[in-house]
Every structure is written in structure tokens, then in C-alpha cells.
Amino acid sequence: MTPSSSPIPDLAALLSLAHDLADAAREVIRPYFRQPIDVDLKVDHTPVTIADREAERVMRSMLADRVPEHGVVGEEFGADRAEAEWVWVLDPIDGTQAFLSGQPTFGTLIALLHNGTPILGLIDQAITRERWVGAQGEGATLNGAAIQTRLCTDLSTATVFATSPAMFQEADAACFERLSERANLVRYGLDCYAYGLLALGFVDVVAECQMELHDYAALVPIVEAAGGVISDWRGEPLKMGSDGRVLALGDTALQMEALRLLDGEQAVE
């Protein structure tokens, strides 16, 4: 690849490829939205549809054509060359339950990892045609317009999101309750879209757990490039192999308090 002034070699080409993947996934997904389609349950009892599978297939096929030396990790079809220097992480439909309920807040997640660290992320909402992009060393955008997180230095004024209260089991539930009971407002139900709203400056905190690499990898560069901070519940960077606990904050000033309330050390198995 041609060296450039960006910390990422040939970032423009990689961003262009990410957009092409998202365009292709969007065209696959849109015709299935709010149509009666079959739902299969995976071994983890989460649902999957032909829309998830076809969207991932078309993205993997494009990657095999254009960057055959890169690795790919996808929610539906697993890992190829996951040890490669450059690895694409794909979640064709993050929020399949929202998709199946006709709720236009699911998202296609596309991340590029360099040596295990997410350096480029994209969230695409196929129905509302909203696309968030963030890359290390670059700003974050929504449909091409620069965005940034908002200030929030006091948790008692914060809006906190999580996809569902049911994702917090046992010790994690107590941790989340300590955080959420200090917040101004707790809302549920948005999957990746909540991180997009955080990057856009309308949500202050997202705390979740039971997240897989394909759920969180794309969120990291977007939240960071928008001025926020995202980590596990111990404040460690999210990367391949993280434990699935995620804390995103629009204002870095809240991070210490939020981590203390989540009591990350206690939450670790």
C-alpha cells in the first residue's frame, strides 16, 4: 500500500472499501425489512435470518476479491485468517431482534482491526440511511458530516443506555444498577444505534455486557474519533479477546466515576 500522512497506510482506500461493504449490505437488508421471513435460532439461542446471512456473504465475497490477504471475522460465518495483521470484523445485523420487530434501529457493523486493535469502524442503519464512520486519527462522521460527543461532567444529568436489562446477570446486574441509579435517565432497546447517538452528542453513557468482538469492534473508532472514550469495565481498551463488558462515555471526565460504580474488579470472573 502507498504510505500517506495518516497513521493508517492508505486509509482512504480502506474507508472506501468499508463504504462499499456497507452499501452492499444495505441493499441486501432493505428488501427483507418488515417482511415475513424465517427465523432460525443459533446455538446461543439468538435469532438469525436470511438477511443476516446474505449480507455477511456479500461482504465476505467483496473482501476476498479486494483484500484477499486480510483476515475476516463475521458473526454468522466465523473466522478466516483471524491472526492476520489486518482483520475485518463484520456483524451484518447488530440487533436482529429489533430488525425482526420492524424497528429501524438495528445496524450493520464493519470494523477493521490492525494487530487486534480496531482502527476503523462503521455503523450503517439501512432503513433510515444513517451511516456513522470513525477512524483512528480522523474525526467521526454521520453521513459525511463531522460529529462529536457532548460534555457531561455530572452523572446525575446523564442519559444512560443499554440494549436490555436482561443482558446483566448476577454481579453484572448489581454493577449496572449502581451506575444507572445515579443517572438522570436510563433507556433500553437500541443495540449499536445507542453508540451512534452517543457519538452524535445525544446520549452520555452506554454500558453493556455479553458483547462479542463483532458487537463492539466497530464502535471503538467511532466513539473515540467523536471525542468519547470506550473500554471494558476495568478501563482497559477493547480488542480481540476482551471479556464482553463495554463502557462508552461521551465525556472522558465521567470515566473514573463510572468505572468505580461498575466496580470492574468485582465484576471479573
Place this chain on the structure above:
Amino acid sequence: MTPSSSPIPDLAALLSLAHDLADAAREVIRPYFRQPIDVDLKVDHTPVTIADREAERVMRSMLADRVPEHGVVGEEFGADRAEAEWVWVLDPIDGTQAFLSGQPTFGTLIALLHNGTPILGLIDQAITRERWVGAQGEGATLNGAAIQTRLCTDLSTATVFATSPAMFQEADAACFERLSERANLVRYGLDCYAYGLLALGFVDVVAECQMELHDYAALVPIVEAAGGVISDWRGEPLKMGSDGRVLALGDTALQMEALRLLDGEQAVE
């Protein structure tokens, strides 16, 4: 008014007026979405913004011009002639918290009551430009296309929605838990939009409480016209003066089981 073949005198004119109100509210609301705006807290500690107030004002002004003999009950500016034969019930932004979080799932609710019973209802999502309409004796529509609820004869396959687990206090929380633990999936966070998805056939049950007349009046004709059933937790029709507990089902066959699980008698103060 001119008599017509519909059970409602001059339904076409009343529907046209409802659309005009929704058009006007939409134009007020859209420019405020995802903009920094001031938030005031009402006496019940719920938020209100200039968008709520301006949208209700423009609708009330139109009603005063076009049907001065009709009553109006609005969330933000109270009741005028609430004892009239025909009363319009307005919620300019149902889901102000969603609106403030940048989430395009809030809705403008417009209902027309005849002697206290909702006979025409409209949900308008100003950002996605989705509009649900239902009227007694007529079908339900989304953006003009006929819609209907889906079959669901087994609660263990049902998708259940509620705006927030925090709306269920004390005995109501136990009632909702009995219902939700039998369901296939419980999701939160959509306000009136969940009833739209139920009418559209992608959600099976919505159970909520602490609802005011302006929250539920518009939902009744939409859910019923789409083939579903909506009542309080004792199975009684929703009307002016209901206790704020709402149960909507896409398939009437589930109603008895859902009412039994909600244990309406116990839930009553």
C-alpha cells in the same frame, strides 16, 4: 355535518383534519430534532421542550379555527370543553425522552373522542415520516397502505414491548413480570411506536401502565382497526378516566391468558 355511510358523521372531513394537524406538528418538530434545546421539567418530573409546546399550540389553533365547538385535551396545555360530544386529544411528542436522545421513535398522537370513546387515532413519526391512522369501522393504515396485526396464539412465541421497566411499580411490576417471563422476547424503549409495530404485525403484545389519556387515546382506534384488541388490565375498554394500565394484543386469542397473568383485579388500587 353531512351524514355519510360511515358510523362516524363526516369521517372523511375529520380524517382530513387529523392529517392537517399531524402535518403541522411534523413541520414544527422536525427542525428541533437533534438540536441542542432547553428542557424544562414539569411537576411530574417529565421533560418538556419548546417543540412539544409549539406543536401543541399550532394544533390547538387549527382546531379552534376549524371545529370551535369541539373540545380539546392536550398534554401541555390542558383541557378546553372536555365534556363536549367531540373531543380531540393531543400529545405533541409522545416519547419526549426518545426525542431528546435523538431516537426517531417518538410520535405525535392525535385522537378524536366521541362521548369519551376514541373513534379515530393517528400516530405520526416526524423524522421517518411514518403515519399510522385508524378509525372505528375503517381499516388501519401506515402511510396510506392497509395494515393488520399478525396471528400469535401462543405467548411463548410472542414479542412483548413496554417503554421502560421503570414504569411498573410494586404490584404492577409483579404483574408485568408474570406476563413477560412467559414471552419469547421482551423489549423496551419505543413509546407509541411499539403500538404502531403491533398494528403492522411485527410485535404481539404491548403492556404498560402510568399512561394518561393523551398517551393511549390515539392507540385504541389504530390497534382495533388493524385487527388487534386494546384494553385496560381488566379487559375494560380504554376511555377518558381509565386507570392508565394498557394491554394491547395483535391476536385477540391471547387476551384472556394475558389478562389472567396481569391479574388485573389484584393490580387495581
